Amino acid sequence: GENxxxxxxxLSVQEGDSAVIKCTYSDSASNYFPWYKQELGKxxxxxxxxxxxxxxxxxxxxxxxxxxxxxxFSLHITETQPEDSAVYFCAALQGGSEKxxxxxxxxxxxxx
Amino acid sequence: GAVVSQHxxxxxxxxxxxxxxxxxxxxxxxxxxxxxxxxPKQSLMLMATSNEGSKATYEQGxxxxxxxxxxxxxxxxxxxxxxxxxxxxxFYICSASGRAxxxxxxxxxxxxxxxxx
Numbered sequence: 233g234e235n236x237x238x239x240x241x242x243l244s245v246q247e248g249d250s251a252v253i254k255c256t257y258s259d260s261a262s263n264y265f266p267w268y269k270q271e272l273g274k275x276x277x278x279x280x281x282x283x284x285x286x287x288x289x290x291x292x293x294x295x296x297x298x299x300x301x302x303x304x305f306s307l308h309i310t311e312t313q314p315e316d317s318a319v320y321f322c323a324a325l326q327g328g329s330e331k332x333x334x335x336x337x338x339x340x341x342x343x344x
Numbered sequence: 345g346a347v348v349s350q351h352x353x354x355x356x357x358x359x360x361x362x363x364x365x366x367x368x369x370x371x372x373x374x375x376x377x378x379x380x381x382x383x384p385k386q387s388l389m390l391m392a393t394s395n396e397g398s399k400a401t402y403e404q405g406x407x408x409x410x411x412x413x414x415x416x417x418x419x420x421x422x423x424x425x426x427x428x429x430x431x432x433x434x435f436y437i438c439s440a441s442g443r444a445x446x447x448x449x450x451x452x453x454x455x456x457x458x459x460x461x
Contacts, residue, residue, distance in 0.1 A: 275454045
């Protein structure tokens with residue numbers, strides 16, 4: 233089955249800096265990779281996703297890149313703000329399945 | 345669009361009682377609903393996948409007689425924790441996906457915090 237590794241587990245940056253979170257996956261049949269943001273006690277919210285026919289996708293300050301050959305994908309947040317502080321989860325859709333396999337999460341702290 | 349609600353948001357119950365949690369897709373038809381469990385500071389653990397009108401598929405290690413799932417319509421799935429015990433205390437979150445929501449994209453409910461005394 234699919235296995236998703238996520239790094240780092242914690243990340244602290246200064247406001248205005250960029251933040252990068254990286255994930256690797258094992259199932260070469262995976263073709264959909266969403267990123268979720270979860271604030272304390274709240275639901276995970278989809279912030280961006282990418283499908284395997286695309287190498288990069290951007291939405292304002294957030295971008296995701298995908299390298300299918302290396303089986304890794306990354307989340308990039310530019311010009312970070314304190315409200316970006318949360319736990320971020322990457323996920324990969326298991327090939328031939330409806331199931332998402334999640335990484336262990338990255339706690340991002342943006343210091344004012 | 346793609347709003348998922350969950351009820352109740354929190355529940356406290358005595359050991360041995362059963363608790364039912366509802367998950368609803370409000371503005372789209374959810375062909376598939378998922379139930380997750382999340383422990384503090386940990387990731388989402390998939391418990392089961394349910395498709396409307398069919399039996400749920402449980403993940404390995406999840407007792408189907410303990411966690412009863414019903415997906416009676418395209419907008420409602422329920423999770424019943426039977427004979428709850430303190431170790432069942434957790435944050436339970438549902439998610440839903442459907443053609444209108446983007447196919448494989450899952451949208452999450454707000455979660456239900458269960459505390460079993």
